[in-house]
Amino acid sequence: MLYPNLKTIYQPKSVAEALDLMHKHGPAAKWIAGGTSRSLRARQNLEVLIDLQGLNLAAVVNLEGHVTLGACTTLATIARHQLLTKCWGGVIAEAAAASASTPLRNLITVGGNLVGLATWSDLPVALLATDALVVIEGPTSRRVAITDFFANHPSKLLTYEELVTRIELTNDVTRQGKFIKSARTNFDYALVDVAVTLKLEADKTKDVRIAIGAVEVLPRRLNEVEAVVEGSVVTDALIARVQEKTKAAITPRSDFRASSDYLRELTSVLVGRALKAASGLASDSKEE
Amino acid sequence: MKITVTINGKQHSIEIEAGERLLDMIRKLGLWGTKFGCGEGDCGACTVLLDGKPVNSCLVLAARVDGHEILTIEGLGTPDNPHPLQTAFAELGAVQCGYSTPGTILAAYALLQTNPNPTDDDIKQAIDGNLCRCTGYVKRIEAIKRAVAIVQEESK
Numbered sequence: 470m471l472y473p474n475l476k477t478i479y480q481p482k483s484v485a486e487a488l489d490l491m492h493k494h495g496p497a498a499k500w501i502a503g504g505t506s507r508s509l510r511a512r513q514n515l516e517v518l519i520d521l522q523g524l525n526l527a528a529v530v531n532l533e534g535h536v537t538l539g540a541c542t543t544l545a546t547i548a549r550h551q552l553l554t555k556c557w558g559g560v561i562a563e564a565a566a567a568s569a570s571t572p573l574r575n576l577i578t579v580g581g582n583l584v585g586l587a588t589w590s591d592l593p594v595a596l597l598a599t600d601a602l603v604v605i606e607g608p609t610s611r612r613v614a615i616t617d618f619f620a621n622h623p624s625k626l627l628t629y630e631e632l633v634t635r636i637e638l639t640n641d642v643t644r645q646g647k648f649i650k651s652a653r654t655n656f657d658y659a660l661v662d663v664a665v666t667l668k669l670e671a672d673k674t675k676d677v678r679i680a681i682g683a684v685e686v687l688p689r690r691l692n693e694v695e696a697v698v699e700g701s702v703v704t705d706a707l708i709a710r711v712q713e714k715t716k717a718a719i720t721p722r723s724d725f726r727a728s729s730d731y732l733r734e735l736t737s738v739l740v741g742r743a744l745k746a747a748s749g750l751a752s753d754s755k756e757e
Numbered sequence: 758m759k760i761t762v763t764i765n766g767k768q769h770s771i772e773i774e775a776g777e778r779l780l781d782m783i784r785k786l787g788l789w790g791t792k793f794g795c796g797e798g799d800c801g802a803c804t805v806l807l808d809g810k811p812v813n814s815c816l817v818l819a820a821r822v823d824g825h826e827i828l829t830i831e832g833l834g835t836p837d838n839p840h841p842l843q844t845a846f847a848e849l850g851a852v853q854c855g856y857s858t859p860g861t862i863l864a865a866y867a868l869l870q871t872n873p874n875p876t877d878d879d880i881k882q883a884i885d886g887n888l889c890r891c892t893g894y895v896k897r898i899e900a901i902k903r904a905v906a907i908v909q910e911e912s913k
């Protein structure tokens with residue numbers, strides 16, 4: 470039995486109905502979307518689940534220059550969606566494709582991936598390199614910038630009655646970008662995730678965003694490293710400075726998979742490679 | 758609770774418990790081709806096609822497939838008339854203990870439905886959720902390529 474004590478699964482047909490059900494049955498009741506991480510924790514005592522799959526939140530839509538990702542959109546859909554392979558340098562689609570495995574990508578939803586935020590989650594890192602807004606509905610509605618959403622673990626930001634319903638971002642196809650996940654295999658948890666997006670105006674970089682994940686407890690933008698790049702032409706000398714700045718800017722974790730020294734070195738190299746690729750500078754080394 | 762689900766083309770009305778895994782529901786019906794491996798979505802031995810897409814049935818609640826379609830390995834080919842994937846896996850010796858085979862074949866079948874001419878990378882990605890401790894993976898990839906060739910020969 471997956472949930473030995475489960476008595477009821479509600480299957481609401483609208484967000485309003487879902488919120489009403491959670492108001493009545495929560496906080497003991499839990500939301501379920503893909504269910505891939507829900508089923509790995511809190512299994513024994515769970516009695517009530519509220520299924521989000523019937524809420525029509527599984528679409529990627531382009532409306533008036535904005536791309537909206539419904540919270541129940543699966544990683545598989547995101548990985549191959551033509552809107553997402555084209556905007557923001559394609560980093561969102563790249564990150565989704567680099568996550569987990571084929572059957573899991575058909576279950577994992579972007580909402581669950583963001584709210585559950587594991588240290589190794591890939592998609593949040595790519596979204597941090599965009600202007601994404603997270604739309605939360607509950608007793609009140611609010612929109613939170615992605616950088617604020619990950620300022621702490623999202624479980625601290627959301628009350629039990631709140632639901633992420635969609636992510637909105639500008640359909641910006643003028644950017645270049647690169648996402649890199651470092652792991653032994655695609656299915657392996659990330660050791661390091663890097664996402665870089667930028668614009669190029671006559672060779673000079675503009676609006677540079679550099680995000681890392683898996684290295685520290687929370688994913689984040691490296692503002693101090695972005696400042697080194699912003700407005701400059703990307704050269705090998707600049708990349709060397711970027712790598713040194715990255716090493717100084719991060720506090721990598723240390724665990725059985727890698728030492729913090731190794732992660733520091735690895736992250737700096739990958740930030741350099743991602744920047745090189747995003748700016749179109751010819752690469753002389755093999756991408757890992 | 759009762760659900761209605763189409764399995765291998767046939768509609769079933771099944772009494773299930775709210776917290777039951779799809780995997781267990783399938784096996785209780787006597788469809789033992791779908792295996793319990795890790796129970797955590799890591800090995801893929803439990804892979805079935807849900808509305809044509811591979812999923813880990815150990816992580817899916819049976820209650821959530823009400824009104825949906827499932828394909829298990831029993832729904833693909835017959836002993837007298839095997840699917841080219843099944844022929845190819847046998848021909849190339851890509852089956853050893855067989856535990857990972859049903860899930861892998863279904864994942865490959867899902868790939869060929871949408872991509873009849875996959876590259877090696879497409880194949881590797883399609884079966885990246887199906888772990889295999891016996892074969893070392895090479896023969897499974899060759900078997901899928903062989904199946905593609907068989908299908909192309911047959912369609913001439």
